[in-house]
């Protein structure tokens with residue numbers, strides 16, 4: 001059952017406050033349908049589609065495998081002035097937004113969070129060095 005802070009108001013204090021809306025809220029958990037003029041809420045929208053959820057599960061399994069196969073940051077020598085830090089992320093040189101697959105191991109580099117951030121903060125340099133690819137399938 002959903003609890004509200006309003007339920008914690010003492011009965012005496014609640015009784016001292018006039019009005020049907022207030023007494024409704026102090027006696028029962030908040031239910032929008034109980035308040036005149038407010039429609040009952042719908043269930044929240046799904047955050048991701050079934051298809052994307054399935055893809056995310058496949059990707060999580062793939063990244064777990066790749067972390068075991070490639071346990072060191074692959075960008076540590078490409079950007080030597082950046083110190084490796086954080087967990088290994090899967091980085092796609094050809095991003096999903098540019099048509100890349102997030103499930104293709106050949107399109108995934110295992111890099112630390114610091115290098116991942118650096119690459120996306122310096123797209124021109126990262127593109128020149130092959131760590132980001134423009135859409136259209138340029139060879140890496």
Ligand SMILES: [Zn+2]
Nearest residue numbers: 073084112115
């Ligand atoms: Zn790194």
